[in-house]
Amino acid sequence: MEIPFLSLHHIHQKIRTEALAEFTSVYDSMHYILGEKVKAFEHLYASFSNTKYCVGVGNGNDAIKISLMALEVKEEDEVIIPASTFYATLQAILEIKAKPILVDVDPFSGLMDLEKTKEAITSKTKVILPVHLYGYPVDMSTLSEIAQQNDIYLLEDNAQAHGAKWNHHPTGGIGDINATSFYPGKNLGAIGDGGAITTNNKDLYERCLKIRNYGSSEKYRHELLGVNSRLDELQAAFLSVKLKYITEWNKERNSLAQLYLKYLEDIEQIEILKPTSNSYAVYHLFTILCDERDRLQNYLKENGVATQIHYPIPIHLQEAAKDLGYKKGDFPISEKIAQKTLSLPMYISLSNIQIEYICLKIKEFFISQNQ
Numbered sequence: 001m002e003i004p005f006l007s008l009h010h011i012h013q014k015i016r017t018e019a020l021a022e023f024t025s026v027y028d029s030m031h032y033i034l035g036e037k038v039k040a041f042e043h044l045y046a047s048f049s050n051t052k053y054c055v056g057v058g059n060g061n062d063a064i065k066i067s068l069m070a071l072e073v074k075e076e077d078e079v080i081i082p083a084s085t086f087y088a089t090l091q092a093i094l095e096i097k098a099k100p101i102l103v104d105v106d107p108f109s110g111l112m113d114l115e116k117t118k119e120a121i122t123s124k125t126k127v128i129l130p131v132h133l134y135g136y137p138v139d140m141s142t143l144s145e146i147a148q149q150n151d152i153y154l155l156e157d158n159a160q161a162h163g164a165k166w167n168h169h170p171t172g173g174i175g176d177i178n179a180t181s182f183y184p185g186k187n188l189g190a191i192g193d194g195g196a197i198t199t200n201n202k203d204l205y206e207r208c209l210k211i212r213n214y215g216s217s218e219k220y221r222h223e224l225l226g227v228n229s230r231l232d233e234l235q236a237a238f239l240s241v242k243l244k245y246i247t248e249w250n251k252e253r254n255s256l257a258q259l260y261l262k263y264l265e266d267i268e269q270i271e272i273l274k275p276t277s278n279s280y281a282v283y284h285l286f287t288i289l290c291d292e293r294d295r296l297q298n299y300l301k302e303n304g305v306a307t308q309i310h311y312p313i314p315i316h317l318q319e320a321a322k323d324l325g326y327k328k329g330d331f332p333i334s335e336k337i338a339q340k341t342l343s344l345p346m347y348i349s350l351s352n353i354q355i356e357y358i359c360l361k362i363k364e365f366f367i368s369q370n371q
Contacts, residue, residue, distance in 0.1 A: 003345050003354050005306040006185055010349035011249065015241050019191070022237035032233045034213070041236040042196070044243055048163075049173040051198040053205035056231025057212050060159045060181020063195035064092035066229065067177045068127065070197075070207040071153050073098045077126040079155075082112040083316055083331035084338070085131045088181075089157055090315045093129075100324065101125070102316055104331040110273040110287070111138050113333075118146055127153045132161035132171045135187065135253070135284035136275035140166040140174045155179065159195075160284040162188040163250040167278045177204050182239055187253070187284050188246050190235040249348050253283040256350055260286050263359035269366045273337075285310060289340040292369065297342055299365045305358050308343045 012019070026037060038056050046054035057063050073079065075097040081089050083102040093100040103116040112130050128147055130138040140156075147154040158164075158172030159181035165171065172178040182194035197208050207224070210217050215226025264272060271289040275281035287310065290296050297307050314334045316326035328335065344358060 001354070001357050002304040003306065003350075003358065004347075005308050005343070005345050007347050007349065008184065008189070010347075011242070011245070012191075014245070015238075018241045019238055022241060023234065026234045026237050029233075034230055035233045037233045037237040037240070038231050041231070041240045041243070044240055045196055046198060048170070048243060048246075049178070049198045050170045051173045051178070052200045053198065053202065055197040055205065055208040055212060056236055057195045057197060057208075058229035058231065059193045060179065060183060060195040061088040061092050062212075062227065062229040063159075063179035063181065063197050064089065064129070064155070064157060065095050066208055066211045066227065067155050067179045067197050067204075068092060068096055068098065069211050069225070069227075070177060070204050071127060071155070073126050076124065078122060078124040079127045079129055080117055080120050080125060081129045082131055082133070083314055083334035084110055084311070085133060085157070085315060086159075086311060087315050087318060087320075088159075089129065089131055090318075090321060094320075098126075099124070102324075102326065102331060104333045105337070106276075107333050107336075108274060109136055109276050110134065110337055111136055111276070112143075114139060114142050114146065117143070121146075121150050121152065125150065125152055127155050129155045129157060130175075131157040131159075132164055134273065134275075134287055135161045135164055135282040136273075137161060137164045137166040137171050137279040137281065139276060139278070140169070140171070141278075144174065153177070159183070159186065161282055162186065163246050164282045165280040168280075172198055173200075176201060177208075182235070187250060187282055188239065188242055191238045192232065192235050194231050194235040194239065195229075196231065250282040252348055253346065254281065256346060256355060257281070257283040257286055259352060259355045260344065260359065263356060264288070264362065267363060267366060269369075270362070271340075273341075283346060285343045286346045287341055287343050289337065290342055291340060292365075293340050293342050296362065296365050300358070300361055303361045305361060306345065309341060310343050311341075312338055314338045
C-alpha cells in the first residue's frame with residue numbers, strides 16, 4: 001500500500017468546477033490586484049474568524065510582519081514566541097529588527113508554556129505571539145489575562161489552525177491582531193501563496209490596509225512605511241470557494257485523528273502530542289514522538305508510508321539565528337520534540353483502512369525492535 005504524506009487531489013477534485021469558474025471570472029474581469037474577489041474573501045474570512053476586519057496579504061510571513069508593523073513594534077522592542085515553531089514566526093520579528101524572546105513549550109501539547117511566558121515578560125515586552133501549532137489552540141483565556149495585566153499586545157499566529165476554537169471562540173479572532181497563512185497544504189490552502197490578518201480594532205485594520213500597499217491608502221500618497229504584499233485576486237477567489245467546505249473538512253480531520261489515537265494508544269514506545277482541554281483542534285498535523293524516530297521513518301517508507309519531520313532544527317539553533325545568543329540546551333522540551341517528532345499522513349480522503357495500515361506498521365516496527 002502506498003500512502004503519501006499529503007494529497008490535495010480529493011479536495012481539488014471536489015472544488016474543480018467551482019474553482020475553474022472563478023478562474024474564468026477573474027481572467028475575464030481584467031482586474032487582478034485588490035479587486036472585488038479580495039474584498040469578498042476578506043468579508044467572508046472576517047466572519048469565519050468572528051472578527052470585524054480582515055486584510056488579505058501575500059503570505060503568512062508578511063501577515064506576521066505587517067501585524068507587528070501595525071502595532072508599531074520598534075527596534076529593541078521584545079516579542080515573546082515559542083521556541084518550537086516554524087522559522088517564519090521568528091523571521092518576521094527579525095525583519096523589522098525587533099528582539100525575539102523565546103520560551104520553551106509544554107511537553108504534552110508542544111504549545112507555548114504559559115508560565116515560562118509570564119516569566120519572560122520585561123519592561124521591553126511589547127507583544128506576545130502564540131502559535132496554534134499542529135492545529136492545537138493555545139490557552140487563550142490565560143494568555144489574554146497575562147497580556148492584559150501587563151499591557152502587552154497579543155498577536156496570534158493562526159497559520160495551522162483555521163477553524164480551531166479555544167473555549168468556543170475561533171482562533172485567529174481572539175488576539176488584538178491575528179496572522180495566518182494560506183500556503184497550499186494548510187487546512188484552508190490557496191492554490192499558490194497567500195495570507196491574511198484579522199482584527200476587531202479599526203485603527204489596526206486601517207494601518208494594515210496601508211502597510212500592505214506601500215503605506216498608501218490613496219494612489220501616490222504614502223503615509224507610512226509599508227511593503228508590497230497583497231493577496232492575489234485569483235487566490236482570493238479560490239479561497240472563497242474552499243472556505244465553504246472548511247468546517248466539513250476539519251470535522252473529517254478530527255475523525256481521522258481519533259482513529260490514530262485509538263490504534264496507537266497501546267504503543268508504549270511513542271508519545272502523542274495532544275491538544276489541551278477546552279479546545280477544538282483541527283489537526284493540521286498528527287505528530288508522534290519516538291526515540292527511534294529516524295529508523296521508524298525509514299521502516300514506514302519501506303512499507304509505502306510517507307512521513308515528514310516538523311521541524312528537525314529548533315529555531316534557536318538555526319544558523320540565521322546565531323546572533324540571538326541562544327545555545328543548545330536552552331529549550332530542552334523544544335529540542336526533545338525536534339529530535340523525536342514524526343508527522344504521520346493527515347489529509348482529506350485518508351481512509352480508515354489506510355490509518356489502520358499505518359498504525360499496524362508502527363506496531364510491527366516496535367515488535368521487530370524487541371526481538
